[in-house]
Each structure stands twice: as C-alpha cells, then as structure tokens.
Amino acid sequence: MVAKELLRVEDLYVMYKTDMEEVHAVNGISFTIREQETLGLVGETGAGKTSTALAILRLLPDRTGRIPSGNIWFQGKNILEMDHEELRRLRGGDIAMIFQDPMTSLNPVIPVGQQIAEALLLHNEEGLTREQIEDRVDETLELVGIPSSRKNEYPHQFSGGMKQRVVIAIALSCNPRLLIADEPTTALDVTIQAQVLALINELKEKLKTAVLMITHDLGIIAETCDKVAVMYAGEIIEYGTVEDIFEADKHHPYTVGLFGAIPKIHEETDRLEQIEGLMPDPTDLPPGCKFHPRCKHCMPVCREKEPPVFQEGDHLLKCHLFGNSSG
Amino acid sequence: MHRYILKRLLLVVPTMLSVIILVFTIMAVTPGDPGRMILGSSAPQSAVDALNREFGLHEPFLTRLGKYLWNVLTRFDFGESWRTRQSVFKEIKVRFPITLRLSVLAIMGQVLIGIPLGIIAAVKQYSTTDFFATVFAMMMGAVPGFWLGLMLMLLFGVKLALLPTAGLSTAAHYVLPVLTMALPGGSGLLKITRSTMLDCIRQDYVRTARAKGAAEKAVILHHALRNALLPIVTVVGMNFAFSLGGSVVIENVFSIPGIGAILVDSIKKKDVPQVMAIVIIFSVTYCLVMVLVDIVYALLDPRVKAQYAEAGKRKAKVKTA
Numbered sequence: 001m002v003a004k005e006l007l008r009v010e011d012l013y014v015m016y017k018t019d020m021e022e023v024h025a026v027n028g029i030s031f032t033i034r035e036q037e038t039l040g041l042v043g044e045t046g047a048g049k050t051s052t053a054l055a056i057l058r059l060l061p062d063r064t065g066r067i068p069s070g071n072i073w074f075q076g077k078n079i080l081e082m083d084h085e086e087l088r089r090l091r092g093g094d095i096a097m098i099f100q101d102p103m104t105s106l107n108p109v110i111p112v113g114q115q116i117a118e119a120l121l122l123h124n125e126e127g128l129t130r131e132q133i134e135d136r137v138d139e140t141l142e143l144v145g146i147p148s149s150r151k152n153e154y155p156h157q158f159s160g161g162m163k164q165r166v167v168i169a170i171a172l173s174c175n176p177r178l179l180i181a182d183e184p185t186t187a188l189d190v191t192i193q194a195q196v197l198a199l200i201n202e203l204k205e206k207l208k209t210a211v212l213m214i215t216h217d218l219g220i221i222a223e224t225c226d227k228v229a230v231m232y233a234g235e236i237i238e239y240g241t242v243e244d245i246f247e248a249d250k251h252h253p254y255t256v257g258l259f260g261a262i263p264k265i266h267e268e269t270d271r272l273e274q275i276e277g278l279m280p281d282p283t284d285l286p287p288g289c290k291f292h293p294r295c296k297h298c299m300p301v302c303r304e305k306e307p308p309v310f311q312e313g314d315h316l317l318k319c320h321l322f323g324n325s326s327g
Numbered sequence: 328m329h330r331y332i333l334k335r336l337l338l339v340v341p342t343m344l345s346v347i348i349l350v351f352t353i354m355a356v357t358p359g360d361p362g363r364m365i366l367g368s369s370a371p372q373s374a375v376d377a378l379n380r381e382f383g384l385h386e387p388f389l390t391r392l393g394k395y396l397w398n399v400l401t402r403f404d405f406g407e408s409w410r411t412r413q414s415v416f417k418e419i420k421v422r423f424p425i426t427l428r429l430s431v432l433a434i435m436g437q438v439l440i441g442i443p444l445g446i447i448a449a450v451k452q453y454s455t456t457d458f459f460a461t462v463f464a465m466m467m468g469a470v471p472g473f474w475l476g477l478m479l480m481l482l483f484g485v486k487l488a489l490l491p492t493a494g495l496s497t498a499a500h501y502v503l504p505v506l507t508m509a510l511p512g513g514s515g516l517l518k519i520t521r522s523t524m525l526d527c528i529r530q531d532y533v534r535t536a537r538a539k540g541a542a543e544k545a546v547i548l549h550h551a552l553r554n555a556l557l558p559i560v561t562v563v564g565m566n567f568a569f570s571l572g573g574s575v576v577i578e579n580v581f582s583i584p585g586i587g588a589i590l591v592d593s594i595k596k597k598d599v600p601q602v603m604a605i606v607i608i609f610s611v612t613y614c615l616v617m618v619l620v621d622i623v624y625a626l627l628d629p630r631v632k633a634q635y636a637e638a639g640k641r642k643a644k645v646k647t648a
Contacts, residue, residue, distance in 0.1 A: 059537055063452070084543075092540035099538075104531040109553050109628055119539040154629040170539060 003034040006210050007056070007095075007178055012070030014051045014060065014234075021283045025051040027234035027290075028070070033178065033227075038204065038211040040221040040242075042258070043231035046279050049214045050100070052231075053180045056212075057091055058082070075177070093123040096171035097180040101187045102164035106155040112166045113137050113151025116173050123174040136173065144169045144199060161192035165199070172203055179204075180212045185220065197223060218262060222246060227314075230255050233280050233290040240315035250312065252319050253295050289320065297321055328625065328632065335621045339614040344396075346610045350603060351395060355388050359597040361409055382409055382599075395603070405607070406600035410593070415604035418589055423608055425495065426578070426585035429504060430570040436509030437516050437566055442559065444513075445520025449528060450547055460517060467514035472573055476507040476580040493582040504581045508573060512566040519562045523555040530554070556627055564620035568613040 014026035026048040033039045041049050054060045055067055058079060072079040074094065082090065099105040107115060116137045120128070128136065138148035144165040155163055164184065171179060181200060185193035201224055204211055213224055221228055221242065228245040230238040230252065238245065238252040245255065257275035277294040280286050286293055292302040302320050310322035362378035363370070383391060398404040405415050448460040467475075480503060484492035491500045527533065528551050536550040537543075575587030586605060593601040625632045 057538055059534060088540045088542060090540070091538050097538045099531060099535060101531060105535045107532040107536070107550050107554070108630065110550075111629075118536075118541065122540045154633070156630050156633070167535070170535070 003036055005032055006035045006037075006075065007033040007212075008071075008073040009052070009056070010071040010073070012052065012055060012072065013068050014048065014055050015066050015068060016061075016064045017066055018064055023282045024285055025234055025282055026055065027285070029229075029231070029234070029236045031229050031236065031239065033210050033212060035177070036204075036208050036210055037227065038213055038225045040225035040228040041212060041214045041231060042216060042218065042221055042228060044216060044279055046282065047231040048234040048282075049216075049231055050182055051234075053097065053182050053212065053214055056180065057095060057097060058087055059091075059097075089123070092119050092171075092176070093125075093174050094176055095178045095180060096174065096176035098164075098167050098171050098182060098184045100183040102160055102167050103187065105167050106163055108155055111152045111154055112158070113141070115166070116140055116151075116170050119170050119173045140169045140173045141166075143172070143203070161188055161195065164188060164192075164196055168196070168199065168203070172207060172209075175207055176209060178210045178212065180214070182214045183216070184213075185215075185217075200224065218258065230258070233285060234282065235290060235318065236316075237291065237318045238316065240313075244313070244315040248312075248315055250310075250315070250317060250322060252291075252317050253297050253321070254291050257294075289318075331625055331632070331634075332618070332622055335618045339611070339618065342614055343607070343610060347396065347399070347603070347607065348392065350606045351392050351599075352388075354597070354599050354602060355391070357597075361597040361599070364596045365410060405604045408593070408601040409598045410596055410601070415601050418601075419586065419604060419608060422584060422586040422589060425583065426571065426574045426587065427612070429501070429508065429574055429577070429583070429585065430567060432501060432505045433508035433512065433570045434563065434567050436505055437513035438563060440509060440513035441516025442520050445517040445559075446524055446547065446552065448517065448521045449524035452525060457521075460521070464514035464517045464521075467510045468518070470511065472507060472511060473576050473580050475510060476504070476577055479503050479507055480580070495583050504577050504583060507577055507580070508570050512570060516559065516562055516566065520555065520559055523558050524551060527551040527555045553627065557624060560620055560623050560627070564616050567616050571609055571612060 008030075009032075010030050011028050012026055012030070013024075013028055016023040016025060029048075029052065031039065041052065043049055051060070051065075054065070056072055056074075056079065060067070067080060070080070074090070077086075079087075079090065106112065110118075113134075117133050120133045120136055124133070137151055141148045141151055146162060146165055146169070150158075155166070158166065164187075168184070179200075184200065185196050188196060197220060200211070203209070211224070213220065215221060225242055227241055228239070229236045230245070232254050238255050240248065245251075251259075254275070257273075260273040261275065263269060263272055275294055280290055280293065286303075288304050289295070289302040289307045292298045295302065299320060305320070307318050307320045310317040310319065360375065360379070361382060361384065362375035366375055366378060379385065383394070386394075395406075398406065407413060408415050408418070411417070444460045444463075448457040451457050480492045483490045483503060490502050491497070492503060494500055495504075524547075528547070530551070532554075533546060533551050536546045541550070574585055575590060577583070578585040578587035579591070586608075590602065590605045592598075593605065
C-alpha cells in the first residue's frame with residue numbers, strides 16, 4: 001500500500017542575497033513525503049537543510065532570503081503561491097516546526113501554557129471555548145510528559161530538555177499533518193536526546209503525523225526514518241530508504257565518508273576518519289560535481305559536468321561513478 | 328513582589344542623604360556672599376555681616392550641615408528662603424506642579440512619537456519610512472533644546488501666528504514648550520526602540536511565533552515588543568528625569584512660571600535653603616520615577632520578578648536569569 005503524497009518539493013532553489021554577496025544555500029532539490037512517512041534530511045552544517053525547512057514554511061528572512069525557482073506542493077497546493085492568510089493557516093496548523101535551540105525558541109516573558117494556547121487559538125477551527133482550550137493545553141503538556149500544573153511557569157523555570165518538550169507540545173498542539181523537526185536534539189545532552197526522540201516517535205505513531213527529520217546524526221536517522229536524503233552543498237546527492245542508505249552496496253563517496261566518520265565499536269582506531277577539506281563556499285560553488293574537490297574518486301569529468309542521477313529502485317545517486325556505467 | 332518594591336523604596340533614603348550632603352557641600356564651597364547678594368553692593372559691611380550671622384554662616388561647615396540634616400530629618404523643616412524670608416515650600420507649591428505637568432506632558436509626547444515610529448522603523452528596516460525616521464531622530468538628537476524652542480516659536484508663533492509663545496494660560500500655550508521638550512527625548516526613544524526591536528525581531532522565539540501561524544501584527548506587538556519594552560521603559564524613566572532638569576532652560580525660553588526660574592535665581596543669590604529644597608524635590612521625584620521603572624520592569628519580565636518571589640515558594644527552582 002502506498003500512502004498518499006503529502007509534500008512534494010520540486011527543483012527548489014534558495015539563496016540569500018545581500019549587498020555584498022549571493023549565497024546559494026539550496027540548489028535544485030526535489031523530494032516527496034507521503035502521509036505518516038518520516039524523511040531524514042542529513043548533511044553537514046551549511047548543507048542547506050535548515051534553509052529547505054524554512055522555505056517550506058516560507059519563514060526565510062524577509063530581506064535576504066529568496067526562492068528564485070521551484071515548487072513546494074502541499075496536499076495539492078503550491079505553498080510558494082499562497083497569500084498571507086493561507087500561509088497563516090498552514091503554519092502551525094498543517095505544518096508545524098520544532099526548532100533547533102529550545103533555549104531561545106520560547107518567548108521568555110510569556111508563560112508556557114499561554115504559548116501553547118496561542119497556537120490552539122490561532123487554529124481554532126472547531127470553535128473551542130476558552131476552557132476547552134485550557135483543557136487541551138493541559139492534555140498536550142501531559143502528552144509530552146510535563147505536569148499540567150506547570151503551565152503557568154515561564155521558560156526560564158524549565159530545563160533544556162523540558163523546554164524542548166514545550167516546543168514539541170506547541171508544534172503538536174494542532175495535530176499537524178507534517179512535522180518539521182530541525183535538529184531537535186542537537187542542543188540537548190545525550191540522555192535527553194534519547195527521550196526526545198522516543199517522544200517524537202511515539203507521538204508520530206499516535207497522531208499519524210509525517211515527519212521531516214533534519215539532522216547531522218546518522219544514528220537518529222537509523223532510529224526514526226523511513227527514507228533518507230543526503231544533502232551536500234544545497235543538493236541531494238543520495239536518496240533512498242533507510243535500508244538503501246545503510247545497507248546497499250552502491251553509495252555516493254560523500255555518504256561513504258559520512259559513515260566512515262562514525263567510530264566503529266569492533267575496530268581499534270586511534271583517530272576518527274574524516275572527509276578531507278571543507279564544504280565549498282556557498283557564495284562560490286565549484287563547477288561540475290560540487291563534491292569533487294574533496295572526493296577520493298574524482299575524475300576529469302567531475303570537474304566539468306554536473307553528475308546525472310543514477311537510479312536503482314527507489315535509491316537515487318548523483319555521481320559520475322555510477323552515472324557513467326549505467327547510462 | 329512587595330519585598331521587591333520595599334527594597335527599591337528603601338534605597339531612596341541613602342540616595343537622598345547623599346544628594347543632600349553633596350549639594351550642601353557644593354553650595355558651601357562655591358564663592359559668593361549671601362548677605363551681600365541680598366542687601367546689594369551699597370549696603371554697609373556691618374549690616375551684611377549681621378545678616379550672614381543670622382543665616383548661621385559664621386559657624387563651621389560641618390556644624391551647618393549637621394544642623395540642616397538634623398532639622399530635615401527630625402522635624403521635616405527645610406528652613407526659610409533667605410531672599411523672601413518665607414517657607415521654602417511657598418513658591419515650590421505654586422511652581423513645581425507647573426514644571427511637573429510640563430514634564431509629564433513632554434514624556435507622553437515622547438512616548439507617542441518615539442515608540443510607534445521606532446517600531447515602524449524597525450519593522451520596515453531600510454525603507455523610506457525608516458530613513459526619514461532615522462534622519463529625524465539624528466537631527467532632533469543633535470539640536471540644542473533652547474534653539475529648537477526658539478525656532479518653533481519663530482515658525483509657529485511669529486511667522487504662521489498659529490500658537491502663543493509665552494506663558495501657560497491656555498491649552499494652546501502648552502503645545503510649543505511640550506513639543507520642544509518632547510522632540511529631542513522622543514528621538515532618543517525612537518532610536519532605542521528601533522534598535523531593541525530590530526534585535527528582538529531576529530530572535531528565535533519570534534520565528535517560533537511565526538511558525539505557529541501568528542499574524543504579523545501579533546508577532547510584532549505581542550512577541551517582539553513585549554521583550555523590547557524593558558530597555559525602552561528604562562529610557563523613558565531617564566528621559567523623565569532629564570526633562571525635569573531640562574525644563575529650567577525651556578521655561579526660560581517660553582517665559583513659563585515654573586520652578587526652573589526660581590532655581591536659577593536662588594543659585595545666583597546663593598539662597599541655600601531654597602536651592603536645597605528644590606534639588607531635594609527634583610531628586611525625590613527622580614527616585615520615585617526610577618522605583619516605578621523598576622516595578623514596571625518586574626511586571627514585564629518574569630525573570631526579574633522571580634528573583635524576588637516570595638520566600639519559601641519554590642525557592643529552589645528559581646534561577647537568576
């Protein structure tokens with residue numbers, strides 16, 4: 001059974017334009033998320049993961065962020081063509097987002113209960129009364145494991161993990177169809193990370209929400225995702241199911257490098273392996289394959305031509321290594 | 328909260344003591360002979376000496392200061408004016424309300440000009456509105472108050488003959504002096520509002536509010552402004568104090584019978600009890616406004632309030648932010 005398509009991103013470009021420079025953050029990415037599916041978006045810092053997420057909600061900074069081309073279809077409507085009112089209903093209602101840093105994501109001068117209630121009030125399609133909304137706030141807080149008696153407290157009275165729970169509660173309060181989790185655990189310590197991930201997984205099951213999980217942690221991907229997209233310099237260079245990414249024999253050299261950077265428990269290693277070099281400067285991207293300056297298998301063609309997409313089932317690879325052999 | 332307010336109020340006492348000692352000392356060490364000032368240059372030296380003796384000026388400085396403090400603290404007696412031989416409060420009672428009213432109006436004007444313009448300038452950063460608001464703020468910040476007063480007078484009073492320029496007999500009389508006091512202060516407020524709003528607008532919680540689906544107006548007013556208000560309130564309080572002091576100049580320009588003229592006259596004539604009384608009134612007002620600012624601060628920011636949360640009530644959990 002194939003679930004209905006929920007979100008389709010088509011050839012999306014995002015750039016940041018200032019007086020001094022143009023930053024090409026996202027360069028023509030496409031992917032689909034089906035209902036109740038979890039897609040992992042993985043890549044180094046600066047790969048364009050967050051820009052993609054912000055573009056989906058049209059939350060890119062007004063003055064600098066631009067979407068020069070592409071389409072984002074959500075339940076058959078193009079988000080890029082929505083007006084203010086439609087966007088307002090989309091944000092928080094149909095698509096909710098969990099931000100990276102819980103420490104700064106909550107308004108310090110408003111009690112947490114009110115911050116959750118605000119989302120409910122904004123998307124109050126059922127016409128709930130004030131009391132019913134308060135009850136919902138209590139329910140949502142209990143759902144994420146915070147006693148509802150604490151709803152009148154302010155963010156500074158909560159620990160980091162608890163704050164992230166509040167952020168999750170805000171995101172889930174209106175039963176969104178899609179949840180964008182932008183590195184939800186990066187700012188938390190490891191034990192809390194596990195709790196938060198378990199919580200997201202549990203809620204995903206309970207509320208039947210699709211998730212776009214943005215992370216640089218392959219462990220999180222393995223734990224939570226159905227499909228994975230590996231991003232590099234604003235492009236998706238490998239896409240497939242979790243099994244494809246973790247177990248298939250053909251891989252993009254960058255993905256191989258990413259896996260190589262994880263310490264192996266059964267082998268004695270002194271140093272972690274790393275991918276030599278740095279991410280290319282997004283204001284001045286290299287021609288051809290954007291990974292070629294760091295690639296161990298770099299061929300002359302890589303420096304000149306953008307690699308074609310090689311497909312094997314659902315597994316997509318953007319690399320000359322495979323593109324050449326299979327046409 | 329009560330403890331917080333009480334603590335702020337108690338802090339007024341040492342502040343006032345320091346002000347009294349400082350101003351009294353300044354008045355004592357600056358040159359000038361009160362007896363001679365009052366009696367004039369043609370009076371015989373013996374009469375001048377007798378008058379100075381009557382004022383107690385033959386006694387050493389510390390004795391005089393001690394006596395003054397003693398009278399003020401135990402009997403609430405601020406003495407008589409040396410010039411008029413009447414209670415120092417007689418003139419203050421009539422004139423201070425005028426100055427206070429001007430300052431309050433000026434502050435209201437500043438708030439009405441500065442905060443909305445500052446918000447608009449921040450929300451529409453680099454727009455034409457922002458440009459004009461910023462240029463206006465720079466001009467008003469650079470111009471001396473008395474010059475601005477004179478120019479407004481010339482324009483609205485003389486050339487256009489729309490508004491009266493001297494005295495305070497009708498509501499129309501208030502327009503020019505209040506404007507003169509409100510424009511420079513308002514421009515400062517505009518700048519601080521703009522920069523704190525710019526800062527708050529870029530915060531993550533504002534993005535969270537947008538991601539929730541809040542309308543832009545609610546995002547700005549409810550989420551960003553509430554956080555930006557903290558420094559703004561402080562500046563409003565400080566501007567109030569400044570306009571009390573600044574009224575001395577403005578009252579002079581617009582011939583307003585406020586307290587400023589008396590203060591200047593008393594300083595010139597070395598009328599120590601009168602100067603002391605006026606300075607004390609100014610300082611007490613200033614301190615009370617600052618207490619008010621602190622209270623507003625606590626109301627706006629739960630983190631400030633939390634530090635003074637009543638003892639025993641979840642004290643362990645309260646963190647200083």
